[in-house]
Structures are given as C-alpha cells and as structure tokens.
Amino acid sequence: MTLFTDLQATLALTQQERYKAALKSARAGMRRHKKHPDFPNFAAVALCSLGKKREAIPLYQKALALDPQFHKARRNLGMALVDIDQDEKAIKVLTKAVKNDPKDERSWMHLALAKRNLGDFEGAMEAVAKVLAISPQKEDALMLNADILDKADHISAALDAGRKALKIVPSNMVLLKLTAKLLSAQGMTDEALSLRHQAVALNPQRTDTLKALATQLLNLGRQEECRQVSLNVLKLDPTSFGSMEQLSLFQTKEQNAELRETLLSALAATKPQGPGRTSILFALAHIDRRAGETSSADGYYAQANRETALLTPYDGDQQALLTNNIISRYPGPMISESQTFPDPRPIYVVGLPRSGTTLTEVTLGAHPDVTPLGERKISKALATAFLNDLPLGPNELKELVDRQQENLPPLPADTRAYVDKMPENYRYIGVLKSAFGNARFINLRRDPRDVALSQWHGHFEKGAITYSYDLKAMAHQFNLYAEIMAHWHKVMPGEILDLSYEDLVSDIETSTKNIAEHCGLDWTPSMAQPHKHAGQVRTMSLHQVRQPVHSRSVRKWVKYEEMLAPFVAELDPNLWPEIR
Known part of the structure; x- marks a missing residue:
C-alpha cells in the first residue's frame, strides 16, 4: 500500500x-x-x-x-x-x-x-x-x-x-x-428560582437540577413545595440520601416514620464510609430526635459524627498556625488619615457557627435601612494570605475593598448598611477594620456547650467545618476562636459588640436596641420580630429563624453533659470562664 x-x-x-x-x-x-x-x-x-x-x-x-x-x-x-x-x-x-x-x-x-x-x-x-x-x-x-x-x-x-x-x-x-x-448568592431569589424551574422544565429527569430547586425552595421557607420536588427526586433516584436528610428536618412525624423504614433498609445495605452513608445516619438521628426518641437519636448522631470525622479530618496544626500568624502579623487595624471608606457601611456578624449569627442578621435585616447579604466570600483569600505569608498591606487592602464593592448586588437606594454574616470572619476583624474603617462588628457569644451540641447535631456542607464531628477537635477550634477574639478586644477596644445569644433570645427588644446603637441605627420595632422578616436563609438556621424568637435551646447542653465531657475537658477555662 x-x-x-x-x-x-x-x-x-x-x-x-x-x-x-x-x-x-x-x-x-x-x-x-x-x-x-x-x-x-x-x-x-x-x-x-x-x-x-x-x-x-x-x-x-x-x-x-x-x-x-x-x-x-x-x-x-x-x-x-x-x-x-x-x-x-x-x-x-x-x-x-x-x-x-x-x-x-x-x-x-x-x-x-x-x-x-x-x-x-x-x-x-x-x-x-x-x-x-x-x-x-x-x-x-x-x-x-x-x-x-x-x-x-x-x-x-x-x-x-x-x-x-x-x-x-x-x-x-x-x-x-x-x-x-x-x-x-446575590439575593436575587425570584430570578434564581425562575432559572431553576427553567432547568427542570428542559429536562425533568435530571435529579441534580431538581435537588437544586428543592434546596432553593427550602431556603425560601417553601417547605411543602420543597417536599414535592424532593419526593420526585426520590422517584427518579431512590438512593438520593441527601434529599432524605433534607426531608427529615421538616416533615411531619407520620411522614418521617415512613421515611425512617427506607433509611433503615439503606443503612443495612451500605458499608462504613460508603456513598451517602453519613446522610443516612444524620437523617435517622434527626427523625428520632424530632420524634422524642432521644437515646436512639444520640446513637445515630455519635455514629454519624464518627464516620464523618474519618472522611473529613480536622487539621488542628494548620488552624493553630493560621491563628498565630494573624495575631503576630496583625496587632491591630492599620488606618491612615487619608483613607476614605465606601458607603453603605458593612456590618460584620461573626462568631462560632450555630451561635446565633443568622438570627442576628435577620434582626438587622428587618431594619428598613439595612440589607442582609448572607455569607459573603472573602475569608478564603485572607486565609491563603496568612498561611502563605503573602503581603497584606495598603495595596492588598485596596484590592479587597474594590473586590467587595464590585461584588455587591444592587442595593435599595436608601440602604445605609449591609450585613455580612460569615461566622469565620472573626479571624479577620483587624483586616476588615483596616479595609473598611466605617465597618461595625458584632460577635455572638453563646454558651460553648450549647454551640457544641448544636454543631454535633448538624451535618455541614462537605469540608466546611471539619472540627464539628470530633468533640476534642471542636474544643481546639473553640479555644482558637476565643484566643483571637481576646486579641481583637485588646487591640481594638470598643470596636466589637459582644452579643450574648442567651440575652438575645430572652430579651429581643433590649438586645436589638443595643445592636442598633452599636451600628449607628435608629431602632425600629420590626427588629424585635425577626421571624416576620426572614427571606432567603442558606444556613442550618433556616427553620428556626422563621419561628418567633424562643429560648428553648438555652442550656440544652445540660441533658448531654456526659456526652459533652470530652469537649468540656479540652476547653481552656481562662478563655471560657463560664465553664468553671
């Protein structure tokens, strides 16, 4: 050839x-x-x-x-x-x-x-x-x-x-x-929902688009619509354990009883660390806890957390390094006399996850001059800068401000402040104050034992909060949080409002008046009725903040004192004097 x-x-x-x-x-x-x-x-x-x-x-x-x-x-x-x-x-x-x-x-x-x-x-x-x-x-x-x-x-x-x-x-x-x-992410929920419906209409058999629609509906408080979409997902994919876990958090007792049998069969058919297994365990735990079967729920929570910790291990050394680098490199805010700061001003609501940051954001969002923006994405870049000893001077701060302003969604014309409630921003208060000299900071303080219990009962987005699945790792991270907050209070006296979660839920009116005063706002009665103003909520608190404020979660830890003992034993009493 x-x-x-x-x-x-x-x-x-x-x-x-x-x-x-x-x-x-x-x-x-x-x-x-x-x-x-x-x-x-x-x-x-x-x-x-x-x-x-x-x-x-x-x-x-x-x-x-x-x-x-x-x-x-x-x-x-x-x-x-x-x-x-x-x-x-x-x-x-x-x-x-x-x-x-x-x-x-x-x-x-x-x-x-x-x-x-x-x-x-x-x-x-x-x-x-x-x-x-x-x-x-x-x-x-x-x-x-x-x-x-x-x-x-x-x-x-x-x-x-x-x-x-x-x-x-x-x-x-x-x-x-x-x-x-x-x-x-930009709070444009009507348009987002329209696109999700459009995606489902184009291909009603795609479970990924149906799941995204269900989550959006749930974030908006539309539970029954979410349930119907989730049930459709399960018809197409009976092994969608994430959808089952989502349903377990808001279905009726009768609906959950049927779901429980499905989950038990699925659990028996999966191996440890198998796909979806942690969702199965957390779903069973949620169902039994809501049904009052405390002992059974506790067993499932322990197993779910143990298996999740193996899948997403906590790097305590890296977290300690990050904290030490921030404290050593950032003794306090660096603000020059010539600096100007953009309006509207940011209000940063920080604290440990499950300490009341979402509730606080909703109270602020109920004010007619404040726009709640959820959890903004800035902490990852800052963590990279501190872990890798990258420059973080005037040029980098200007870039941070420019990026933050660029990424703001359209705000109502009368907006005087917007809320960023990313809890992890507690690490970067000094940086944020240097970048936004007109910013306000609210730090949620809640009994660490109640925070730990709430985290223990939660299943966070994969890789988001890896310490929450191990009680000793949790205590380690809590100590780092308390250490860096003590640092900020020392070098920035009067800049941070420590807001007690217990005070917030027991006397919402007084607490919101303190919030308003700290943020330079005139208090409005709407701030004391946050459940009437909850819009899109994209955190685990999406069910709680749509209820009238209550104190049922205060001192809940007492019933779990024995289970929480390894956590309490690792807390630094000098940083957490309330546990003495």
Missing part, C-alpha cells in the same frame, strides 16, 4: 469513530512509514478517544519529533495533558501552539482550562477572551468564561457573563445552574 492510501484509510476510520480499527491502521502505518508524523498523531487521537490518554502522550511527542512544525500534534498534545491534569506541561505546549496559530480557538480554550486549573484566573480570562473574539457564540467558551469569573471571585462579573451567555444559549444546563447559583 502507498503512503496516500494508508493515510486515507486511517483518516476514514478515525472520522467514522472506529477507533480500535483506526489505532491498528495507524500503528501499521507507523511501521511502513517510519518518518511520517501523521501516523503517530492518528494513533494518539485513537488512544485518547478510547480513554487511554496517558498512552497517547508519547505518540504525540513522537509526531512532533518527526515534524516540530506539526501544529495539530502540538495542540492535541496540550489538550491531552490538560485532560490528565498535567496543566503546567500543557501550558508550555499550548502557549507555543497559540503563538504559531493565534486563531486556533481549541488551543486557546485548553490553555484557559489549564490556567484556570492552576488558579491563574487572570491568564485564564485572557485566554478565553481570545476564544470568544474568534467565536463569540461558542457555547463551551461562554460556560468557561462564567466559570472562571466565579472561581476568581468576580461574582458580579460572573453573573453578568452568565446572563449574557443564556441569551445566546438559553438551554445550556451548566449555565442555567451556575447563573442560578450566583443569583441566589
């Missing part, structure tokens, strides 16, 4: 997607035409299509060795390297590819992917912009653009990109999900 016929035969098999035959033909061509680069390239393409991308890499390299100007082989090599997570090597290959052919959108696309994967978001945005300049309506590039902006924490820009892309490709499920998520 001639070179031409061998090439034609291999190409035809590749185009027909007969990849095993194409691989065999390409290898035969490599033996007959040892110096022709097309055959190792064809063989590599076939291997990639057969899922053997690592085996393809040497063949692409062979093709390039035979012809260093072989652009397709170079692009294909870069794409394969991205697919097997060798992003640094891919960037070197693809950078050369786009230099040789600046109009090759596939090379630009994979260069953007590689840079995104390595956290070079600016570089990734530049690369995907090249793709869109070549093909403005390219669906994959539109998705990737919004995704990169989201990962780079350009929330408003990502949302704008998602909305614009949906005008071009309105049926793209990835864009619908991402844009709905961003809308929800």
Whole structure:
C-alpha cells in the first residue's frame, strides 16, 4: 500500500469513530512509514478517544519529533495533558501552539482550562477572551468564561457573563445552574428560582437540577413545595440520601416514620464510609430526635459524627498556625488619615457557627435601612494570605475593598448598611477594620456547650467545618476562636459588640436596641420580630429563624453533659470562664 492510501484509510476510520480499527491502521502505518508524523498523531487521537490518554502522550511527542512544525500534534498534545491534569506541561505546549496559530480557538480554550486549573484566573480570562473574539457564540467558551469569573471571585462579573451567555444559549444546563447559583448568592431569589424551574422544565429527569430547586425552595421557607420536588427526586433516584436528610428536618412525624423504614433498609445495605452513608445516619438521628426518641437519636448522631470525622479530618496544626500568624502579623487595624471608606457601611456578624449569627442578621435585616447579604466570600483569600505569608498591606487592602464593592448586588437606594454574616470572619476583624474603617462588628457569644451540641447535631456542607464531628477537635477550634477574639478586644477596644445569644433570645427588644446603637441605627420595632422578616436563609438556621424568637435551646447542653465531657475537658477555662 502507498503512503496516500494508508493515510486515507486511517483518516476514514478515525472520522467514522472506529477507533480500535483506526489505532491498528495507524500503528501499521507507523511501521511502513517510519518518518511520517501523521501516523503517530492518528494513533494518539485513537488512544485518547478510547480513554487511554496517558498512552497517547508519547505518540504525540513522537509526531512532533518527526515534524516540530506539526501544529495539530502540538495542540492535541496540550489538550491531552490538560485532560490528565498535567496543566503546567500543557501550558508550555499550548502557549507555543497559540503563538504559531493565534486563531486556533481549541488551543486557546485548553490553555484557559489549564490556567484556570492552576488558579491563574487572570491568564485564564485572557485566554478565553481570545476564544470568544474568534467565536463569540461558542457555547463551551461562554460556560468557561462564567466559570472562571466565579472561581476568581468576580461574582458580579460572573453573573453578568452568565446572563449574557443564556441569551445566546438559553438551554445550556451548566449555565442555567451556575447563573442560578450566583443569583441566589446575590439575593436575587425570584430570578434564581425562575432559572431553576427553567432547568427542570428542559429536562425533568435530571435529579441534580431538581435537588437544586428543592434546596432553593427550602431556603425560601417553601417547605411543602420543597417536599414535592424532593419526593420526585426520590422517584427518579431512590438512593438520593441527601434529599432524605433534607426531608427529615421538616416533615411531619407520620411522614418521617415512613421515611425512617427506607433509611433503615439503606443503612443495612451500605458499608462504613460508603456513598451517602453519613446522610443516612444524620437523617435517622434527626427523625428520632424530632420524634422524642432521644437515646436512639444520640446513637445515630455519635455514629454519624464518627464516620464523618474519618472522611473529613480536622487539621488542628494548620488552624493553630493560621491563628498565630494573624495575631503576630496583625496587632491591630492599620488606618491612615487619608483613607476614605465606601458607603453603605458593612456590618460584620461573626462568631462560632450555630451561635446565633443568622438570627442576628435577620434582626438587622428587618431594619428598613439595612440589607442582609448572607455569607459573603472573602475569608478564603485572607486565609491563603496568612498561611502563605503573602503581603497584606495598603495595596492588598485596596484590592479587597474594590473586590467587595464590585461584588455587591444592587442595593435599595436608601440602604445605609449591609450585613455580612460569615461566622469565620472573626479571624479577620483587624483586616476588615483596616479595609473598611466605617465597618461595625458584632460577635455572638453563646454558651460553648450549647454551640457544641448544636454543631454535633448538624451535618455541614462537605469540608466546611471539619472540627464539628470530633468533640476534642471542636474544643481546639473553640479555644482558637476565643484566643483571637481576646486579641481583637485588646487591640481594638470598643470596636466589637459582644452579643450574648442567651440575652438575645430572652430579651429581643433590649438586645436589638443595643445592636442598633452599636451600628449607628435608629431602632425600629420590626427588629424585635425577626421571624416576620426572614427571606432567603442558606444556613442550618433556616427553620428556626422563621419561628418567633424562643429560648428553648438555652442550656440544652445540660441533658448531654456526659456526652459533652470530652469537649468540656479540652476547653481552656481562662478563655471560657463560664465553664468553671
């Protein structure tokens, strides 16, 4: 056979997607035409299509060795390297590819992917912009653009990109999900809900879109609608244990009794650390606790926490390092006389998770001049800066302010303040005060034993609060919290309002008057009726804050004193004098 016929035969098999035959033909061509680069390239393409991308890499390299100007082989090599997570090597290959052919959108696309994967978001945005300049309506590039902006924490820009892309490709499920998520994060719940319904209408059999819709409905307090959607999920996927766990928290006793039998059967069929097992255990614990079966519930909670702790171990050394670095590097706020601060001012509500931060945010949000914004995303970047000893001076603080302002959703014209209730911001009070000199800080103080119990009964988003599943780890983190709060009070006297959760729920009017005064607001009676003003709530408190304020959770720990003993024993009495 001639070179031409061998090439034609291999190409035809590749185009027909007969990849095993194409691989065999390409290898035969490599033996007959040892110096022709097309055959190792064809063989590599076939291997990639057969899922053997690592085996393809040497063949692409062979093709390039035979012809260093072989652009397709170079692009294909870069794409394969991205697919097997060798992003640094891919960037070197693809950078050369786009230099040789600046109009090759596939090379630009994979260069953007590689840079995104390595956290070079600016570089990734530049690369995907090249793709869109070549093909403005390219669906994959539109998705990737919004995704990169989201990962780079350009929330408003990502949302704008998602909305614009949906005008071009309105049926793209990835864009619908991402844009709905961003809308929800920005408090634009009506539009988010509309997109979630649109996604479900496009494909009613997709359980991921149904789950997202159910969660949105639950966050908005629409429990019965959430239940109906969740039941639909379970018809499509009887092993959706996360949906069962969600239902267990608000269904009636009778509805939960039926669900309990399903969960018991599922538990018997799963192995420790198996998929969904922790959701099964937490769901059983929730059902039994709400039914008054305390002993059974306690057993399930203990087992659920034990197994979750194995899956998401707590890194106490890293947490201690982070705390020590912050205290040593940040003796107090750094504010120059020339600094100006943007309005409206932020109010940061901080504290340990489950200490009353959501309730406090809702009381503030009931004020006509205050907009509650939930948990804003700033702490991750700050943690990275402190753990890696990155600069955090005037330029970085300005960037922090600019990013925060950029990501604010549209606020009502009369807004005087907005609330960020990310509990973990307690670590960064000094940084935030330096960046936003007009900010106000409210720190929730609650009996640590009640906080620990509430966390023990909770199943947080995967990886979010890893210490909550181990009593000694919990005490370790609580001590770090108390230590850094003592530091802030020492170097920033009078800047932080310590708000007692127990006082808040026993005398809501007096407590909210103190909150208003600290935040420079005129108190309004609406602040004392937070349950009438709860909008979207995206935390575990979504059920509680829609009830009138009560003190039923105060001193709940007393019934669990024996169980909590390992936690109490590890608390530092100098930091927690109330446990003495």
